[in-house]
Amino acid sequence: xxxxxxxxxxxxxxxxxxxxxxxxxxxxxxxxxxxxxxxxxxxxxxxxxxxxxxxxxxxxxxxxxxxxxxxxxxxxxxxxxxxxxxxxxxxxxxxxxxxxxxxxxxxxxxxxxxxxxxxxxxxxxxxxxxxxxxxxxxxxxxxxxxxxxxxxxxxxxxxxxxxxxxxxxxxxxxxxxxxxxxxxxxxxxxxxxxxxxxxxxxxxxxxxxxxxxxxxxxxxxxxxxxxxxxxxxxxxxxxxxxxxxxxxxxxxxxxxxxxxxxxxxxx
Amino acid sequence: xxxxxxxxxxxxxxxxxxxxxxxxxxxxxxxxxxxxxxxxxxxxxxxxxxxxxxxxxxxxxxxxxxxxxxxxxxxxxxxxxxxxxxxxxxxxxxxxxxxxxxxxxxxxxxxxxxxxxxxxxxxxxxxxxxxxxxxxxxxxxxxxxxxxxxxxxxxxxxxxxxxxxxxxxxxxxxxxxxxxxxxxxxxxxxxxxxxxxxxxxxxxxxxxxxxxxxxxxxxxxxxxxxxxxxxxxxxxxxxxxxxxxxxxxxxxxxxxxxxxxxxxxxxxxxxxxxxxxx
Numbered sequence: 001x002x003x004x005x006x007x008x009x010x011x012x013x014x015x016x017x018x019x020x021x022x023x024x025x026x027x028x029x030x031x032x033x034x035x036x037x038x039x040x041x042x043x044x045x046x047x048x049x050x051x052x053x054x055x056x057x058x059x060x061x062x063x064x065x066x067x068x069x070x071x072x073x074x075x076x077x078x079x080x081x082x083x084x085x086x087x088x089x090x091x092x093x094x095x096x097x098x099x100x101x102x103x104x105x106x107x108x109x110x111x112x113x114x115x116x117x118x119x120x121x122x123x124x125x126x127x128x129x130x131x132x133x134x135x136x137x138x139x140x141x142x143x144x145x146x147x148x149x150x151x152x153x154x155x156x157x158x159x160x161x162x163x164x165x166x167x168x169x170x171x172x173x174x175x176x177x178x179x180x181x182x183x184x185x186x187x188x189x190x191x192x193x194x195x196x197x198x199x200x201x202x203x204x205x206x207x208x209x210x211x212x213x214x215x216x217x218x219x220x221x222x223x224x225x226x227x228x229x230x231x232x233x234x235x236x237x238x239x240x241x242x243x244x245x246x247x248x249x250x251x252x253x254x255x256x257x258x259x260x261x262x263x264x265x266x267x
Numbered sequence: 268x269x270x271x272x273x274x275x276x277x278x279x280x281x282x283x284x285x286x287x288x289x290x291x292x293x294x295x296x297x298x299x300x301x302x303x304x305x306x307x308x309x310x311x312x313x314x315x316x317x318x319x320x321x322x323x324x325x326x327x328x329x330x331x332x333x334x335x336x337x338x339x340x341x342x343x344x345x346x347x348x349x350x351x352x353x354x355x356x357x358x359x360x361x362x363x364x365x366x367x368x369x370x371x372x373x374x375x376x377x378x379x380x381x382x383x384x385x386x387x388x389x390x391x392x393x394x395x396x397x398x399x400x401x402x403x404x405x406x407x408x409x410x411x412x413x414x415x416x417x418x419x420x421x422x423x424x425x426x427x428x429x430x431x432x433x434x435x436x437x438x439x440x441x442x443x444x445x446x447x448x449x450x451x452x453x454x455x456x457x458x459x460x461x462x463x464x465x466x467x468x469x470x471x472x473x474x475x476x477x478x479x480x481x482x483x484x485x486x487x488x489x490x491x492x493x494x495x496x497x498x499x500x501x502x503x504x505x506x507x508x509x510x511x512x513x514x515x516x517x518x519x520x521x522x523x524x525x526x527x528x529x530x531x532x533x534x535x536x537x538x539x540x541x542x543x544x545x
Binding site: 049052053054055074075077078080082084085086087088089090092093094097101102104105106107133149 | 388
């Protein structure tokens with residue numbers, strides 16, 4: 001029995017003088033839904049980019065399904081799926097064609113390809129819309145297609161960056177249900193980032209709270225709530241306790257300024 | 268509805284597929300990227316039709332007038348004969364040089380990210396995109412050949428010509444599309460890209476042998492044409508398409524130069540492309 005599908009050890013990323021992710025270590029178990037929380041600029045997206053091989057770490061290491069993201073990026077890519085925050089399916093082609101391209105890029109064998117695409121469409125409730133151009137999809141349908149696309153090659157870890165941002169409550173509930181079903185059906189581990197405490201509370205087995213690049217708390221939502229020592233503490237209270245409400249309010253501008261300047265420098 | 272075939276929720280780590288399989292896989296991935304572009308064009312072919320306007324203007328208006336006035340010495344060829352391959356090359360250039368804007372658009376969405384997290388070698392992603400540019404180049408070739416036919420331009424229609432033109436368009440498109448993607452990777456925004464694209468096309472076009480022979484150029488400009496890849500594309504196309512047209516270099520040398528430069532640019536861009544998702 002393998003006890004973790006994802007491990008980071010002192011994972012660090014610097015942009016110039018800014019340390020966006022600062023010696024972060026954690027492990028994700030098979031079948032676990034793991035949430036990364038934190039205010040803007042806390043290092044959530046930078047962490048995900050390193051774990052998905054898009055951004056090389058400055059120091060430290062990360063392994064996905066035993067593959068080192070820096071030294072074995074191509075092997076690591078075969079075992080991960082990624083649903084970015086931005087729209088990642090192409091509006092100019094149909095739902096089916098979006099899936100077909102990635103089924104081939106992931107080298108799903110020819111004899112299995114059509115079945116996998118059919119299964120992914122069915123799983124996400126998009127069968128009726130397979131031949132519709134994606135530019136005519138609703139926001140919720142686009143999200144589901146993105147998840148379908150990220151799932152077809154049966155990744156061990158699925159990364160989702162703000163999976164329900166901008167969705168209406170109905171579409172959000174549908175995405176939540178699909179994430180649950182995904183885990184139950186395929187045993188996929190999910191690593192997601194979110195701003196919504198309710199989402200983290202509902203979906204995640206464990207959450208890590210990032211603050212200024214450091215992992216300041218890591219446990220089950222229940223344990224984190226209990227650790228506050230209050231009777232009816234919510235995850236929101238936990239978040240404020242670790243990330244600090246006044247920091248989020250007072251520090252947001254500076255934090256955003258730092259990240260954006262870093263982004264400009266990188267260009 | 269959950270699928271009936273529930274796969275085992277046990278983590279199995281896949282074995283490395285080996286080198287032979289990796290090469291076969293890379294070829295499949297390359298054709299996939301090209302096929303994807305073909306699907307997009309099939310859904311919206313209006314762009315291809317609109318692109319017919321520019322070569323038509325050059326050949327019908329510019330070409331006809333300059334053929335009449337005999338202002339440009341083109342030896343044994345009529346001016347329209349001389350011009351036709353030049354306009355085909357120009358079309359290939361204009362189509363491919365703005366190709367990078369698609370990459371920028373895909374970066375503004377999360378599509379570049381999706382490509383980059385897939386287990387596709389970077390050089391295959393970039394190579395596939397640059398080869399995709401030749402699909403539009405082919406449709407331009409069809410248009411130019413039809414226009415030439417309508418204008419009564421004598422062309423060589425042999426198999427060697429058709430195959431050679433095909434190859435020249437692939438190489439020329441890939442070269443300029445790779446150049447375009449390099450610029451896109453560096454500037455990253457549509458506004459800046461458009462500015463630089465506009466700035467580049469005219470010098471590339473006028474500092475070449477596309478619409479006049481280099482023999483009438485001043486020495487300094489002639490030197491520039493020798494480092495302009497468009498010159499080699501025009502030179503190859505002219506020898507292939509026009510019976511009795513002499514070239515600056517043998518067509519095989521022209522194609523070799525185009526291939527070498529294209530490969531170099533693809534390699535450079537495959538190093539830059541991952542930065543689009545950082």
